[in-house]
Amino acid sequence: MSTWKITQLAESAGLTDVPCFECAGVHCDIRGKANDQLDLGILYSFYPLSIAGVFTQNKIKAAPVLLCQELLAGDQAIHGVVVNSGNANACTGELGMQNAREMIEQSQKAVNGSGVFLVCSTGRIGRQLPMDHISSGIQHAANSLDSDARSGLDFANCILTSDTRNKKITVQISIGQQKVTIAGVAKGAGMIRPDMATMLAFITTDLNISSSELQGLLSKANERSFNAITIDGDMSTNDTVLAFANGVSGVDYALSEDGFKQAFAEALQQVCEHLAYLIVGDGEKITKVVTLEISGAKTEQDARKVGYAIAHSPLVKSSWAGSDPNWGRLVAAAGYSGAEFEEAQMNLQYNDTPVYSGGQFHEEYLQQWKEIVSQKEFTIQLDLGAGDASAKLITSDLTPEYITFNMSE
Amino acid sequence: MSTWKITQLAESAGLTDVPCFECAGVHCDIRGKANDQLDLGILYSFYPLSIAGVFTQNKIKAAPVLLCQELLAGDQAIHGVVVNSGNANACTGELGMQNAREMIEQSQKAVNGSGVFLVCSTGRIGRQLPMDHISSGIQHAANSLDSDARSGLDFANCILTSDTRNKKITVQISIGQQKVTIAGVAKGAGMIRPDMATMLAFITTDLNISSSELQGLLSKANERSFNAITIDGDMSTNDTVLAFANGVSGVDYALSEDGFKQAFAEALQQVCEHLAYLIVGDGEKITKVVTLEISGAKTEQDARKVGYAIAHSPLVKSSWAGSDPNWGRLVAAAGYSGAEFEEAQMNLQYNDTPVYSGGQFHEEYLQQWKEIVSQKEFTIQLDLGAGDASAKLITSDLTPEYITFNMSE
Numbered sequence: 131m132s133t134w135k136i137t138q139l140a141e142s143a144g145l146t147d148v149p150c151f152e153c154a155g156v157h158c159d160i161r162g163k164a165n166d167q168l169d170l171g172i173l174y175s176f177y178p179l180s181i182a183g184v185f186t187q188n189k190i191k192a193a194p195v196l197l198c199q200e201l202l203a204g205d206q207a208i209h210g211v212v213v214n215s216g217n218a219n220a221c222t223g224e225l226g227m228q229n230a231r232e233m234i235e236q237s238q239k240a241v242n243g244s245g246v247f248l249v250c251s252t253g254r255i256g257r258q259l260p261m262d263h264i265s266s267g268i269q270h271a272a273n274s275l276d277s278d279a280r281s282g283l284d285f286a287n288c289i290l291t292s293d294t295r296n297k298k299i300t301v302q303i304s305i306g307q308q309k310v311t312i313a314g315v316a317k318g319a320g321m322i323r324p325d326m327a328t329m330l331a332f333i334t335t336d337l338n339i340s341s342s343e344l345q346g347l348l349s350k351a352n353e354r355s356f357n358a359i360t361i362d363g364d365m366s367t368n369d370t371v372l373a374f375a376n377g378v379s380g381v382d383y384a385l386s387e388d389g390f391k392q393a394f395a396e397a398l399q400q401v402c403e404h405l406a407y408l409i410v411g412d413g414e415k416i417t418k419v420v421t422l423e424i425s426g427a428k429t430e431q432d433a434r435k436v437g438y439a440i441a442h443s444p445l446v447k448s449s450w451a452g453s454d455p456n457w458g459r460l461v462a463a464a465g466y467s468g469a470e471f472e473e474a475q476m477n478l479q480y481n482d483t484p485v486y487s488g489g490q491f492h493e494e495y496l497q498q499w500k501e502i503v504s505q506k507e508f509t510i511q512l513d514l515g516a517g518d519a520s521a522k523l524i525t526s527d528l529t530p531e532y533i534t535f536n537m538s539e
Numbered sequence: 540m541s542t543w544k545i546t547q548l549a550e551s552a553g554l555t556d557v558p559c560f561e562c563a564g565v566h567c568d569i570r571g572k573a574n575d576q577l578d579l580g581i582l583y584s585f586y587p588l589s590i591a592g593v594f595t596q597n598k599i600k601a602a603p604v605l606l607c608q609e610l611l612a613g614d615q616a617i618h619g620v621v622v623n624s625g626n627a628n629a630c631t632g633e634l635g636m637q638n639a640r641e642m643i644e645q646s647q648k649a650v651n652g653s654g655v656f657l658v659c660s661t662g663r664i665g666r667q668l669p670m671d672h673i674s675s676g677i678q679h680a681a682n683s684l685d686s687d688a689r690s691g692l693d694f695a696n697c698i699l700t701s702d703t704r705n706k707k708i709t710v711q712i713s714i715g716q717q718k719v720t721i722a723g724v725a726k727g728a729g730m731i732r733p734d735m736a737t738m739l740a741f742i743t744t745d746l747n748i749s750s751s752e753l754q755g756l757l758s759k760a761n762e763r764s765f766n767a768i769t770i771d772g773d774m775s776t777n778d779t780v781l782a783f784a785n786g787v788s789g790v791d792y793a794l795s796e797d798g799f800k801q802a803f804a805e806a807l808q809q810v811c812e813h814l815a816y817l818i819v820g821d822g823e824k825i826t827k828v829v830t831l832e833i834s835g836a837k838t839e840q841d842a843r844k845v846g847y848a849i850a851h852s853p854l855v856k857s858s859w860a861g862s863d864p865n866w867g868r869l870v871a872a873a874g875y876s877g878a879e880f881e882e883a884q885m886n887l888q889y890n891d892t893p894v895y896s897g898g899q900f901h902e903e904y905l906q907q908w909k910e911i912v913s914q915k916e917f918t919i920q921l922d923l924g925a926g927d928a929s930a931k932l933i934t935s936d937l938t939p940e941y942i943t944f945n946m947s948e
Contacts, residue, residue: 189876364871452945461599537861
């Protein structure tokens with residue numbers, strides 16, 4: 131079994147770091163504001179793509195989410211995706227579906243391609259898309275498609291909403307002359323002013339892999355990355371992760387040895403985790419990134435329940451914002467999570483420093499707790515002492531500025 | 540079937556409005572601060588009491604909660620309750636249990652009574668009670684017991700933590716010369732700075748009723764009052780509702796006609812609902828009280844899921860704080876609640892004004908929406924169109940001041 135090496139590029143240009151993917155990101159004034167913010171992009175591959183997708187679990191799904199799901203279930207050859215920011219095309223009824231279909235058709239026509247496009251939108255909920263702007267944007271983007279770094283960056287930028295910076299990563303898996311590249315870009319979480327849809331992520335690779343194999347790997351990577359972060363607990367109507375494989379590396383997944391398969395899964399996981407981490411770090415008006423390691427749970431579901439109860443407690447999150455090592459609120463949140471455990475068996479630590487165990491808190495460490503929760507990043511370890519299951523979540527604090535930011539349009 | 544009349548007293552003095560209940564509320568400096576805030580109280584009845592209780596569902600239960608549950612399950616005659624604020628006696632291990640038992644024994648000794656006391660605590664989590672202060676407080680309170688209005692008010696005040704005012708109500712159920720009184724006092728919700736336990740409520744009545752009958756009525760009233768409010772979604776380790784009946788009215792519940800039974804249930808419900816409403820209205824740093832009426836759900840559980848998802852969404856609550864009629868966030872929260880319904884069947888209204896139905900929003904009412912959510916109190920009606928079940932919740936907005944208030948000690 132050969133050892134494949136995973137390397138993260140020092141500088142990523144986003145999706146065009148993978149050979150034979152073309153990108154564009156343009157401004158077509160979807161927000162109707164006098165600025166030149168990029169707001170529409172196209173990712174295109176001349177070669178037909180293997181595709182995997184993970185979508186919001188929200189019952190209310192935006193029109194583009196419904197269309198993507200429909201297309202992924204079908205058998206048409208897919209060659210790319212068209213994306214806009216500034217308008218989520220969610221809660222827009224039949225007209226919204228029609229407009230999303232229109233975006234696909236116009237993109238297909240604009241690139242003179244035979245294949246079908248997927249479509250994603252992010253932005254305000256409940257407004258119809260300004261289709262005249264969208265149409266000219268699609269035309270402009272199609273004409274601008276290129277495989278250079280600039281185009282990759284434009285695409286990474288055109289999907290942003292309240293994000294303060296773009297989010298991208300590129301890794302390469304290599305052995306000798308053989309090389310497979312995975313690149314990813316994302317836009318941020320923290321349901322966003324005023325009704326922004328949350329998270330979009332796009333991943334490209336030149337591996338030759340079937341859609342169903344790619345789907346399996348993406349679903350798994352998603353569980354421990356995008357599904358393990360939370361800013362405010364709000365789940366959007368538009369959350370979408372799409373992975374595209376064009377096969378041009380010549381490396382065939384199905385024919386590969388286990389060593390490569392494992393390396394690819396790891397690299398994909400790394401891409402997803404890194405993007406997820408960047409999303410939390412750029413959450414709306416946050417000041418702390420907190421990793422929750424819940425262990426000793428009866429089931430993984432219990433571990434996640436405890437993690438989410440802590441991560442969604444306004445009281446816990448407020449105390450983090452104030453650098454207050456408020457373990458009482460944290461223990462209380464675990465207590466109402468619905469998970470099965472006994473108070474006396476709990477073992478709570480901040481960055482490996484004892485906080486609470488055996489039904490007693492260890493106040494002699496108070497000064498250390500305070501130093502730890504004053505840092506920009508820290509880890510909270512909670513062993514429930516009830517079993518062997520565990521879960522890891524990454525979350526943030528909740529600041530007065532978050533509320534002010536979200537109080538109005 | 541005779542008609543019993545339910546009257547709310549214009550001015551309530553709290554629990555001593557019911558004949559033969561004695562109260563006291565004293566200062567014994569549990570917080571260790573140089574002020575004279577009342578922090579310990581006793582409610583006492585010479586006559587043995589029928590008792591019902593409802594307690595926090597949190598897995599982490601404070602020592603006094605565990606003791607109350609133990610005593611309610613036992614067969615000792617109970618004559619009252621001793622309460623302190625400023626320290627929750629939660630997460631305090633074996634010593635905490637011992638201290639709670641001590642409070643009971645000392646109270647019993649101090650009133651020279653034969654019966655047993657219940658015990659409640661509210662305040663900081665994870666600190667041992669200052670038992671010397673508690674002991675002198677109990678002695679002082681026992682010596683101060685009286686059935687006058689002043690004592691009732693002292694008791695109503697001594698249980699407060701971050702509440703800005705006491706919460707009390709008295710109602711009478713009458714027909715001819717016959718009269719039954721129900722009085723209630725409560726302390727507030729909004730898990731409180733820095734680790735305060737949330738809600739306590741005490742209810743007295745002079746009805747002659749068995750503990751088990753009283754328990755049935757209290758549990759039912761609790762479902763649609765204390766269990767139907769939420770400030771921040773945090774559930775405390777100490778939440779307790781206790782109802783005490785001394786029987787001195789001479790009216791016997793078991794022998795009463797249906798008309799009276801119904802009137803008593805209604806009056807008890809009214810007492811609980813009023814106290815719950817006062818709790819939300821005095822939530823930490825809130826500016827809006829919002830009633831959520833969820834209807835058309837497949838099950839009551841689904842209706843509650845939708846209500847809680849909306850009531851706990853930081854984004855929804857932030858928009859209320861900003862008087863922003865942000866229906867998109869609200870619909871998205873319903874969507875991720877886990878309840879079963881279809882977007883196209885939803886019908887959303889603010890104070891009966893159409894907002895969203897048939898998959899379309901009705902932006903022609905935008906000005907009216909803005910006026911409605913600018914008010915201090917408004918109602919949001921959401922019909923899911925999926926069934927006949929419904930639920931009502933009362934909640935509040937989330938303000939930057941709430942976060943600042945909870946950021947540190």
